[in-house]
Amino acid sequence: xxxxxxxxxxxxxxxxxxxxxxxxxxxxxxxxxxxxxxxxxxxxxxxxxxxxxxxxxxxxxxxxxxxxxxxxxxxxxxxxxxxxxxxxxxxxxxxxxxxxxxxxxxxxxxxxxxxxxxxxxxxxxxxxxxxxxxxxxxxxxxxxxxxxxxxxxxxxxxxxxxxxxxxxxxxxxxxxxxxxxxxxxxxxxxxxxxxxxxxxxxxxxxxxxxxxxxxxxxxxxxxxxxxxxxxxxxxxxxxxxxxxxxxxxxxxxxxxxxxxxxxxxxxxxxxx
Amino acid sequence: xxxxxxxxxxxxxxxxxxxxxxxxxxxxxxxxxxxxxxxxxxxxxxxxxxxxxxxxxxxxxxxxxxxxxxxxxxxxxxxxxxxxxxxxxxxxxxxxxxxxxxxxxx
Numbered sequence: 001x002x003x004x005x006x007x008x009x010x011x012x013x014x015x016x017x018x019x020x021x022x023x024x025x026x027x028x029x030x031x032x033x034x035x036x037x038x039x040x041x042x043x044x045x046x047x048x049x050x051x052x053x054x055x056x057x058x059x060x061x062x063x064x065x066x067x068x069x070x071x072x073x074x075x076x077x078x079x080x081x082x083x084x085x086x087x088x089x090x091x092x093x094x095x096x097x098x099x100x101x102x103x104x105x106x107x108x109x110x111x112x113x114x115x116x117x118x119x120x121x122x123x124x125x126x127x128x129x130x131x132x133x134x135x136x137x138x139x140x141x142x143x144x145x146x147x148x149x150x151x152x153x154x155x156x157x158x159x160x161x162x163x164x165x166x167x168x169x170x171x172x173x174x175x176x177x178x179x180x181x182x183x184x185x186x187x188x189x190x191x192x193x194x195x196x197x198x199x200x201x202x203x204x205x206x207x208x209x210x211x212x213x214x215x216x217x218x219x220x221x222x223x224x225x226x227x228x229x230x231x232x233x234x235x236x237x238x239x240x241x242x243x244x245x246x247x248x249x250x251x252x253x254x255x256x257x258x259x260x261x262x263x264x265x266x267x268x269x270x271x272x
Numbered sequence: 273x274x275x276x277x278x279x280x281x282x283x284x285x286x287x288x289x290x291x292x293x294x295x296x297x298x299x300x301x302x303x304x305x306x307x308x309x310x311x312x313x314x315x316x317x318x319x320x321x322x323x324x325x326x327x328x329x330x331x332x333x334x335x336x337x338x339x340x341x342x343x344x345x346x347x348x349x350x351x352x353x354x355x356x357x358x359x360x361x362x363x364x365x366x367x368x369x370x371x372x373x374x375x376x377x378x
Binding site for chain 1: 275278295299300341344346
């Protein structure tokens with residue numbers, strides 16, 4: 001039966017007309033100019049979740065991301081590196097010292113002369129203060145520490161720093177966001193600026209607001225960073241993903257946080 | 273790092289139906305997957321979960337490979353007396369994790 005239907009679609013008298021219409025619709029869709037989402041319409045991907053997934057994120061006993069937050073708390077207090085110090089030795093109680101930090105990252109680092117995201121900040125602190133080797137990207141420990149730190153800002157509004165040194169990197173991030181790439185010649189903006197709220201393969205296209213990172217993704221069955229999520233979309237566009245920690249990702253992150261200004265931090269978020 | 277999150281109401285009335293929620297950190301590797309060189313990844317799952325209320329078993333579950341990572345188990349029981357509600361997860365490779373929570377019943 002399916003074959004008959006497919007055959008009718010492919011060879012039937014209507015097929016040419018249909019194909020032409022789909023083509024015109026696609027061209028119309030893709031040539032729409034990217035327009036920024038008006039501030040009052042910005043919303044977290046949380047709004048697009050089903051009831052069960054929302055309940056999972058809201059309840060700290062059901063949110064698997066909290067397992068990483070607990071691990072992160074233990075790492076925060078653990079002495080490490082040749083300095084034999086812990087994060088807590090300098091920063092004390094994270095509930096106070098780290099509150100609001102995730103809401104303003106990536107931030108400009110004068111020594112590195114570029115913006116660094118939260119994960120990289122943790123590794124720079126390990127290098128400079130703890131004299132410890134960097135934690136690999138997407139390792140359990142790095143995700144745990146960044147989840148623990150970002151969790152301290154839960155409920156606070158994203159507040160990117162008004163730093164003129166960040167301007168060129170935000171512009172670079174925006175350019176990357178709006179640039180068509182990959183075999184299917186798409187940009188991030190075509191989905192997340194122009195067609196959010198509509199459906200892609202049965203799923204609602206979110207605005208792509210990075211409010212819950214690191215995020216527990218049911219598909220991953222694990223926590224993952226914003227860079228891992230960006231990599232996901234880039235592979236979806238059939239483009240070559242950047243290496244973890246590359247300046248392109250950090251520029252995209254810097255732009256995305258600017259774009260999400262005012263939305264509430266949810267870390268650890270839960271997404272499908 | 274195995275870790276469990278447990279939610280038991282700290283106080284309840286005698287005879288009240290209470291909800292218990294547990295979440296444990298575990299990869300729940302099915303045993304059906306292969307790594308990038310084609311070698312099978314051995315099964316590594318939690319196989320059993322039990323809950324005892326002052327030593328008496330009130331809930332038990334067998335877990336299987338189709339259950340997702342970080343299993344979340346929630347169930348109900350009747351608050352009968354003050355005491356300890358204890359949990360135990362056991363699994364492949366000698367995995368064992370325990371947890372407990374106090375409840376006071378009036």
